[in-house]
Amino acid sequence: MYVYAYEGHKIQNLKCLTDVTSDSTRSIFERLARSLHRRRTQERPEPAMNTSASGTSSWSYSLRANFYALTPAETYYETVWQVPNIVGKALPVMMLMSVIEAVVLKLTNRSNNWRLHIAVLNYSCGSLSESLYNFVFRGAELSAYIWVYSNWCLGFLAWDSLSTYFLALLGVEFCYYWWHRASHEMSLMWAAHSAHHSSEDFNMTVTARTSWTMRPFSLHGRAASLAKGGVSADQLSYVYAGWTHNETVPKLSKVIPGLGHAIEFVFMTPSHHRVHHGANRYPLFGSATTVRRVSWMNLVSLLLWPAVAILTFRRAEKGSTTAPQLDEAAKTK
Numbered sequence: 001m002y003v004y005a006y007e008g009h010k011i012q013n014l015k016c017l018t019d020v021t022s023d024s025t026r027s028i029f030e031r032l033a034r035s036l037h038r039r040r041t042q043e044r045p046e047p048a049m050n051t052s053a054s055g056t057s058s059w060s061y062s063l064r065a066n067f068y069a070l071t072p073a074e075t076y077y078e079t080v081w082q083v084p085n086i087v088g089k090a091l092p093v094m095m096l097m098s099v100i101e102a103v104v105l106k107l108t109n110r111s112n113n114w115r116l117h118i119a120v121l122n123y124s125c126g127s128l129s130e131s132l133y134n135f136v137f138r139g140a141e142l143s144a145y146i147w148v149y150s151n152w153c154l155g156f157l158a159w160d161s162l163s164t165y166f167l168a169l170l171g172v173e174f175c176y177y178w179w180h181r182a183s184h185e186m187s188l189m190w191a192a193h194s195a196h197h198s199s200e201d202f203n204m205t206v207t208a209r210t211s212w213t214m215r216p217f218s219l220h221g222r223a224a225s226l227a228k229g230g231v232s233a234d235q236l237s238y239v240y241a242g243w244t245h246n247e248t249v250p251k252l253s254k255v256i257p258g259l260g261h262a263i264e265f266v267f268m269t270p271s272h273h274r275v276h277h278g279a280n281r282y283p284l285f286g287s288a289t290t291v292r293r294v295s296w297m298n299l300v301s302l303l304l305w306p307a308v309a310i311l312t313f314r315r316a317e318k319g320s321t322t323a324p325q326l327d328e329a330a331k332t333k
Helices: 023-043 060-068 086-107 118-152 162-185 187-197 202-208 212-217 227-243 259-264 270-276 305-307 328-332
Strands: 002-007 010-016
Touching: 060 086, 060 227, 086 202, 086 212, 086 227, 118 202, 118 212, 162 187, 162 227, 162 305, 187 212, 202 227
Parallel strands: none
Antiparallel strands: 002 010
């Protein structure tokens, strides 16, 4: 007699108890197992694919991903494993913008802001960090995600809902702010995050300058707490930060009067992020105390509201500089 058991979408032969059995008895078990399989399949259909999203391999998709310009429908995925690698899809345009930045700096006699050996060091840091993430940390993060989801899930949100999209966007930005602030205020986390702020040039290659030692601190709930909706939002927030690391783009209010002011009032822009990487002395909340490094200012990635609400936002001032990013005391050691 053969015993069959249902597991997922397979009917497995667990064990042969004896070969001395009638064909009729075997047929009964087979029909029973197939009936159970059909019933389970009807109750739990295959996850629906996102048919409203355009091709993720197009240049249009890559360009829009760099500026968080994907439509909400293009971020709707019912299951986590359906979500594409948005960072990888956005990389071609990100690299192209970095090359254009280098050319512009060269043509405008600012080539000292983009030096090849510094760019190689920045990309090497990013490659090492990404490699260790893929081969070492991804399994641990996935295990932690499954544990949090299994034990602390508060509810389920519609995967194709506009409200879920905006909740994920705002939630990711709020969590990112506090993670980023902790990275600048806690000594252990700053020891890992300081590698990102140690580049002597400030350009788009600094985006890749991340330390692999920062990865254990990166599971701060941006994606885990927001489940599937946060997976796309987390990637888009990370990619958006790429173009804000540059010296080429001036204040948008000067380039696009009116609209530029509105954009800089809501979103993080290169001029805002240059303040975050700055090395100027600024008064601390208007007091007589000054700080050399203002890296704890403008800690957001996409939206300014967390920094504005907690009084850690400062606009770029005339004459401010981001190079060199190391303090004078640090350079003399």
